[in-house]
Amino acid sequence: MALRFASVVATTLLASTALASAADVSVPYDPAPAAPQPAAIDYGGDDFVFELGIKGVVDPEYLGSDEYRVLPGAIFSVEYLNLPGLGSFGGPDGLGFSIGPSFNVVGERKADDHSELQGLDDVDTTYEAGIKVSYEWQNAEIYGSARYAFGGAEGFVGDAGANLIARPTETVTLKLGPTVSFASKGYMEDYFSVSPAESIASGGRFSAYDAGGGVKSVGVAASARYEFTPDWFLNADASWDRLVGDAADSPIVEAGDKNQYSFTLGVSKRFSLDLF
Known part of the structure; x- marks a missing residue:
């Protein structure tokens, strides 16, 4: 059986070689297509490129809650900023170092709205403002x-993370990775x-x-981003x-859920300004 299989393979190879020689055909090496690259954007003379949009948010009723709510939200991100004398942040292809604002809003927590919180003090809406830095390959x-x-709460809060990025097409970007968040004693x-x-x-x-x-x-x-028409994104x-550490050990969380989930869906548009 082995000799018969070897004979068939040898005959096939010889026949293929003979046919190629007779036809004088040269077949070049065809490598696999390269992965899509981020589309380079021509900013022209613009110094400030950003996105504005709206979104719907599904998240816990309060930190540590096992009940969820649906709220409207805003999308704002800085894609490119050029400051004369200081340099530029971000770029036409979206790669490299970037810096921009970071905002977050945590809704109020009222004991009257949740029977499981009776006896606890209310916490008004908390506003968070700061900066975000990133480096993308x-x-x-x-x-x-x-x-x-x-x-409602006062102190410092922050987060950090890393993502793997896939770009199946020039208009679709997928990200997935771990995150960690921190908070000062006052906030906690x-x-x-x-x-x-x-x-x-x-x-x-x-x-x-x-x-x-x-x-x-x-x-x-995880996130998915689709540019369905130039400068418009889904x-x-x-x-x-x-929740971990002192947050997870809180009696408030023990009465709710340590696992907190969030989902958002929104649409945004890119804007460009010539500032200088």
Whole structure:
């Protein structure tokens, strides 16, 4: 059987060689097509390129909750910024170092709206503002942000992460990677601590607890972005975060859920300005 198979292979190879020689055909090597590259954008003389849009958000009712709500949200990101004398951040292909603003809003937490929180103090809406820096390669990126929180909770909060990036076409970008978030003691106290007075007011359902600062959560985030027409984008994001450390040990979280999920879907448009 082995000799017969070898004979068939040899005959086939000889026949193929003979046919190629007779036809005098030369077949060049055809490598696999290269992966799509980020489309380079001609900014012309513009110094500031950014995106604005709207989105729908599905996230927990409050930090540590096991119930979810749907809210509207805004999309704002800086794609390119040129500052005379200081240099430029971002670029036409979206690769390299970039820096821009970072914002977040955490909705109010009212005990009257959630029977499981009876006895706890309300926390007003918290606003967070700061900066985000990132560095992107063709197939990966790293990023980090730091924000100051004020309003309902006060302190500092931030997050960091890394993503693998896939670009199946020039108009589609997919990202997936791990995330970690941090918060100062003041921020953690406002959301996760239980004072002795609150413990008594809750009828003992919540024991007194003093949360410290540090790592707040770890998780995974994924995003998909589609440029369906020039300068218009459809954006979808999903994340899973697990509260850890002092946040996870809070009686408030123990009565809810350490696992926190978020989903967003939105549309945005690129704008360009000539500032200088």
